[in-house]
Amino acid sequence: MQTHSPEALTAARKLRRQMSLPEGLLWQQLRMRPAGLKFRNQHPVAGMVVDFYCASRQLVVEIDGISHDMGDNPVRDLRRDAFLQSLGYRVVRILAADVLRDPADVAASIVSLCSDIPPPSALRAATSPKGGDSSGVAC
16 A cells, blocks of 8 residues: 655665765665664655655654754754554654764664554454354354
């Protein structure tokens, strides 16, 4: 199922070619599929583009540089996070300075966080092999 607009896909492709230094450094770590987790960079989600996305954990990772503290950006980020969370995504924001300091450590922290998040399939209700409820009583 497509969850993004053609415009978001075009923007994502452009942003992949123009990643910031912190995004590029973190991508070098996450692209190696640490702990078997697949991450996507500059991925369109719900009509917007997120810095990194792990579909198996419904995790969005955003790297925040100093511009995120300026003007109305903090309010915009809060609204964006709330919207993504309302769709079932977990959003994590990481300071660009932390990535610049130690990208491997940041990647390890993200992987550790992912191990605490059950896969979406684990959240679904279990059904009996016969279907329906598990009482065994036919209706």
